[in-house]
Amino acid sequence: xxxxxxxxxxTADRRAIAHAEPAHxxxxxxxxxxxxxxxxxxxxxxVLDAAVRCVARxxxxxxxxxxxxxxxxLSRATLYRLFPGGRDDIVVTMVExxxxxxxxxxxxxxxxxxxxxxxxxxxMTAAADQLVExxxxxxxxxxxxxxxxxxVLFTELDxxxxxxxxxxxxxxxxxxxxxxxxxxxxxxxxxxxSHVVCPPGAVDDSWPQARANSSRDAVASxxxxxxxxxxxxxxxxxxxxxxxxxxxxxxxxxxx
Numbered sequence: 001x002x003x004x005x006x007x008x009x010x011t012a013d014r015r016a017i018a019h020a021e022p023a024h025x026x027x028x029x030x031x032x033x034x035x036x037x038x039x040x041x042x043x044x045x046x047v048l049d050a051a052v053r054c055v056a057r058x059x060x061x062x063x064x065x066x067x068x069x070x071x072x073x074l075s076r077a078t079l080y081r082l083f084p085g086g087r088d089d090i091v092v093t094m095v096e097x098x099x100x101x102x103x104x105x106x107x108x109x110x111x112x113x114x115x116x117x118x119x120x121x122x123x124m125t126a127a128a129d130q131l132v133e134x135x136x137x138x139x140x141x142x143x144x145x146x147x148x149x150x151x152v153l154f155t156e157l158d159x160x161x162x163x164x165x166x167x168x169x170x171x172x173x174x175x176x177x178x179x180x181x182x183x184x185x186x187x188x189x190x191x192x193x194s195h196v197v198c199p200p201g202a203v204d205d206s207w208p209q210a211r212a213n214s215s216r217d218a219v220a221s222x223x224x225x226x227x228x229x230x231x232x233x234x235x236x237x238x239x240x241x242x243x244x245x246x247x248x249x250x251x252x253x254x255x256x
Contacts, residue, residue, distance in 0.1 A: 044082050047072045048094045056135035060147045065090075102130055103167055116175045120184075120243055121235045123168060124192050128230035131196050141227060152193055164189040180250040187246060191238050196227040 050072035054063040065087050069079045083089040109126040113119045131137060140147050150156055168185030169178055176184065 040082065043074070043078070044093070047074065047079060047082055047090060048097055051090050051094045052098070052136050056139050059139055059144050061144065098134075099163075102127075105130060106167070110171060116172055117239060117244065119171050120188060120239050121232060123171070124188055124235045124238070125230050125232055127192050128196055128227075128235075131192075132227045132229050138227070157193075160193075161186040161189055176247065176250055177254055180254065183250070184243065184247060187243060191242060192230065195230050195234075195238075 047068060051063070051068045054067045054071050058067060065076065065079065068087075068090060069076050072079070074082075079090075080086060083093070085092075106123060106126055109122055110119055113122050137148075152160060165182035165185035168188065169181035172181035172184055175181070
């Protein structure tokens with residue numbers, strides 16, 4: 001369930017996010033060519049950190065190269081030496097790094113969890129937690145949802161589902177065939193996105209314990225999105241309602 005899921009773009013080319021793959025980049029690492037020196041890597045990571053903070057503060061539309069350079073305490077000339085493509089170069093690298101970090105953190109949470117059903121619950125709650133706690137993403141969801149929504153709707157969602165399904169499939173390898181495990185990963189992703197992306201009250205919630213006392217109910221725009229954490233209780237309910245029956249059906253089909 002990647003931030004390809006959900007990290008916003010600073011560039012007009014929205015495909016940069018939708019096609020981002022998990023774990024291809026590390027902080028400050030150039031995607032191709034000769035590895036940079038540690039000093040250059042540190043400086044690039046500094047720029048990417050600054051870019052995330054700028055988006056969290058100003059949003060996508062109002063973040064400029066000058067903002068990022070100022071936040072990173074570097075000159076524009078230095079920034080362009082580090083990222084010759086300027087704003088778009090920074091954005092693509094930032095998205096790749098955030099996606100890699102998202103999946104890396106998720107993998108760490110799943111280490112040592114042996115029960116397949118528990119793995120699904122942990123994966124869903126951990127993924128939702130990361131999405132909710134990402135400050136830059138939170139600003140975009142609340143103030144510029146139109147930047148994100150194209151990446152989790154219609155055909156663009158296919159890229160998100162493919163990345164998430166491929167990531168989670170190995171965690172169910174002892175239970176399901178590879179293709180079926182990938183499909184379960186896609187189902188999980190759909191459930192997490194439904195919880196995170198849909199604003200409170202936008203749909204009739206059939207979960208028996210409705211949300212209460214949300215501190216973010218006031219919405220400036222009818223399209224503003226205010227994600228909330230996915231509790232373990234709700235995750236277990238979702239898994240029992242929507243995931244476990246599917247796994248049983250897939251298991252039965254593979255044995256006939």
